[in-house]
Amino acid sequence: xxxxxxVLLLCLCSPLSGNAERLASTYxxxxxxxNHATQLVRYCVDPDWLPYEAIRDGQHVGISSDYIRxxxxxxxxxxxxxPTTSWTQTLHFLQTGRCDLTxxxxxxxxxxxxxxxxxxxxRSPNVLVSLKEQPFLQGFENIxxxxxxxxxxxxxxxxxxxxxxxxxxxxxxxxxxxxxAVLEKKVDLFVGSMFSVNAYIQQTGFNHLKIAGWGGPExxxxxxxxxxxxxxxxxxxxxxxxxxxxERIRIYQKWNNITIIDxxxxxxxxxxxxGTLLVIxxxxxxxxxxxxxxxxxxxxxxxxxxxRLQLExxxxxLEFLSTHDPLTKLYNRHYFNRQFVxxxxxxISMEGAICLVMLDIDFFKEINDTLGHAIGDKxxxxxxxxxxxxxxxxxxxxxxxxEEFVILCHQTSLDAVKSLCxxxxxxxxxxxxxxxxxxxxxxxxxxxxVNEPMQSCFERADKALYQAKALGRDQIxxxxxxx
Numbered sequence: 350x351x352x353x354x355x356v357l358l359l360c361l362c363s364p365l366s367g368n369a370e371r372l373a374s375t376y377x378x379x380x381x382x383x384n385h386a387t388q389l390v391r392y393c394v395d396p397d398w399l400p401y402e403a404i405r406d407g408q409h410v411g412i413s414s415d416y417i418r419x420x421x422x423x424x425x426x427x428x429x430x431x432p433t434t435s436w437t438q439t440l441h442f443l444q445t446g447r448c449d450l451t452x453x454x455x456x457x458x459x460x461x462x463x464x465x466x467x468x469x470x471x472r473s474p475n476v477l478v479s480l481k482e483q484p485f486l487q488g489f490e491n492i493x494x495x496x497x498x499x500x501x502x503x504x505x506x507x508x509x510x511x512x513x514x515x516x517x518x519x520x521x522x523x524x525x526x527x528x529x530a531v532l533e534k535k536v537d538l539f540v541g542s543m544f545s546v547n548a549y550i551q552q553t554g555f556n557h558l559k560i561a562g563w564g565g566p567e568x569x570x571x572x573x574x575x576x577x578x579x580x581x582x583x584x585x586x587x588x589x590x591x592x593x594x595x596e597r598i599r600i601y602q603k604w605n606n607i608t609i610i611d612x613x614x615x616x617x618x619x620x621x622x623x624g625t626l627l628v629i630x631x632x633x634x635x636x637x638x639x640x641x642x643x644x645x646x647x648x649x650x651x652x653x654x655x656x657r658l659q660l661e662x663x664x665x666x667l668e669f670l671s672t673h674d675p676l677t678k679l680y681n682r683h684y685f686n687r688q689f690v691x692x693x694x695x696x697i698s699m700e701g702a703i704c705l706v707m708l709d710i711d712f713f714k715e716i717n718d719t720l721g722h723a724i725g726d727k728x729x730x731x732x733x734x735x736x737x738x739x740x741x742x743x744x745x746x747x748x749x750x751x752e753e754f755v756i757l758c759h760q761t762s763l764d765a766v767k768s769l770c771x772x773x774x775x776x777x778x779x780x781x782x783x784x785x786x787x788x789x790x791x792x793x794x795x796x797x798x799v800n801e802p803m804q805s806c807f808e809r810a811d812k813a814l815y816q817a818k819a820l821g822r823d824q825i826x827x828x829x830x831x832x
Contacts, residue, residue: 390581392417393431393439393448397523400548400604401453401473401570404432412471413452415600416589423588426581435522437502449578453570455504465579467572470589475505475564476543478531483538485669486562487680489513490742495537498527505540508565512738525549532557540564544605547662556658559665563678566734618644676726677733679754680747689745689757690803704766705806706756707793707814708736708773711822713752720784727783732790735780739773755810763796763827770794770825791817792825 394413396404402411409417409430417428431448433439442448444463456466477486477497486492489509494517499506501520509516519536521527527539528549538561539546550558572589574581618640625636672684710716710732717725729752736746736754745757758766770792782788793814797806809828817824 387425387427388581389427389429390449390578391429391431391447392450392452393433393442394451394453395436395439396433397525398436398542398545400544401542404430407432412600412604415603416470416592417452419592419596420585420588423591424584426584436500440502443573443575446575446577449575450581451573454573455568456571456573457504457507459507460504460573463576464573465576465582467574467582467585468589469569469571470592471568471570473568473570474543475540475566475568476546476560477562477564478528478539478541478546478558479537479561480531480534480557481559481665483559483561485672486538487673487745488563488678488737489516489565490737491562492516492538493742498530498536498539500524500527500541503541504568505565509540512565528558542568548605550662551659556661560669562669563673674748677730677748679733679737680745682747682749685745685747685749685755685757690807702761703797703806704758704761704763705795705797705810706758706766706770707749707807707810708754708756708770709791709814709818710752711789711791711818716784716786720786724784724786728786728788731780731782732777732788735776736773739769739776755807763794766794766796767825767827774823774825789823791822793817793828794825795828795830 394402394404394409394411399411402409402413404410420426421428428450431442433442439448439451440460443451451464453471454460456464460466477488477492479486490513492513497509497516497518498521499509499518500523506518506520509518519530521530521539524539524541524545527536527541528546530536531539541564543560546560550556572582572585574585622633622636622640626633672680674681710728713725713728716728729748732754733746733748736756740746740756741758743759747755747757749755756769758769774790774792777788777790780788791814793810793812793816795806795810795813797803809830813826813828816828817826820826
């Protein structure tokens with residue numbers, strides 16, 4: 350106010366009114382720029398979610414801390430951390446206005462009531478974690494009567510409650526608390542981010558845990574801005590959209606190269622040496638040599654133990670990946686052949702009527718040629734999600750290869766399987782696929798006859814699929830050879 354007063358006074362008193370007006374305009378613009386040069390933003394984080402973010406010794410660390418510093422360096426925003434003790438408290442602070450922003454979270458319908466969201470700038474898959482003796486699971490639909498731990502306030506809790514209301518869940522305070530609940534056998538499973546689960550297992554050496562399946566949709570992490578501060582979003586989006594790919598890789602590698610640090614208790618060693626000196630001075634030299642040798646041996650043993658744990662973890666992950674398609678997270682052809690095609694017919698003869706469905710996307714090559722393989726891959730993932738939502742819990746869905754899928758239906762009839770294919774076809778037509786593609790599929794159905802090899806049933810289902818394509822595609826055909 351004082352600056353503007355003196356500028357106006359200068360305008361009135363100056364004998365050269367034109368120069369005075371220009372001078373006044375210059376001072377006013379400079380004053381406005383000074384007022385808007387720096388904007389202070391209060392922010393909260395999840396205090397225990399490494400490697401994404403955490404509070405350690407009062408400092409913000411993790412992936413989001415590097416992105417906060419990057420935004421500060423490339424904008425006029427200045428960030429001030431508001432410490433919290435839990436993720437639920439962070440959400441409460443955002444709702445009540447004690448925080449203006451949080452840098453890393455998923456968007457949900459509930460959170461949209463009190464937050465505005467930036468573009469997605471970090472993605473991560475979610476996984477199910479169990480003890481080693483538990484079986485591998487394809488996803489939430491196969492949990493059955495098992496108990497699942499979910500972090501309180503996380504997007505996954507809302508997702509499971511909405512799409513899998515029959516799953517028995519127990520809320521825990523944080524991801525580490527959920528993993529410890531599995532170790533203590535208070536729950537059967539835990540669901541959380543693969544990166545944070547992996548980091549925690551490496552840090553603690555919990556080698557009794559394994560990845561048991563995929564845990565719903567991947568995390569699409571954004572910046573959340575509280576109501577009344579949405580003017581920050583254009584600035585934040587502009588900075589995040591322009592982050593160099595090498596910078597993203599640097600940040601990711603920085604917080605995912607976690608080394609286990611074991612500190613030797615030198616105080617105890619010194620006390621032993623001092624006690625030995627008091628008891629007998631002549632054994633000092635011999636005691637020192639033995640102590641030094643033992644420390645070296647302990648270090649070597651610890652290094653070997655770390656390598657063993659890493660090898661076991663890698664083997665468990667490889668075992669899981671060897672049976673699943675890396676793109677769609679469905680079972681792959683190798684798993685299907687091993688479990689159903691090459692097994693003896695008697696092993697599944699007691700399961701009642703079995704039907705096979707061969708499913709192929711119509712004109713998928715044209716989609717790849719026209720829109721590119723990136724869009725084609727997204728469509729395959731989206732179709733996989735549609736299939737998993739349409740089938741029963743006892744049905745098995747696998748990606749057979751390319752744009753072809755197979756569904757194995759236990760204890761069913763041809764009429765029921767036809768109805769299933771019709772539901773899938775309607776769901777596909779109603780779904781909005783990437784690239785605004787209007788997708789259709791062709792279906793071939795075959796029922797496994799008594800004493801018929803599974804390979805023969807596959808060939809008949811494949812024959813029915815080709816018949817559906819010959820009839821103009823977007824058809825459902827049944828092979829009636831053994832009916």
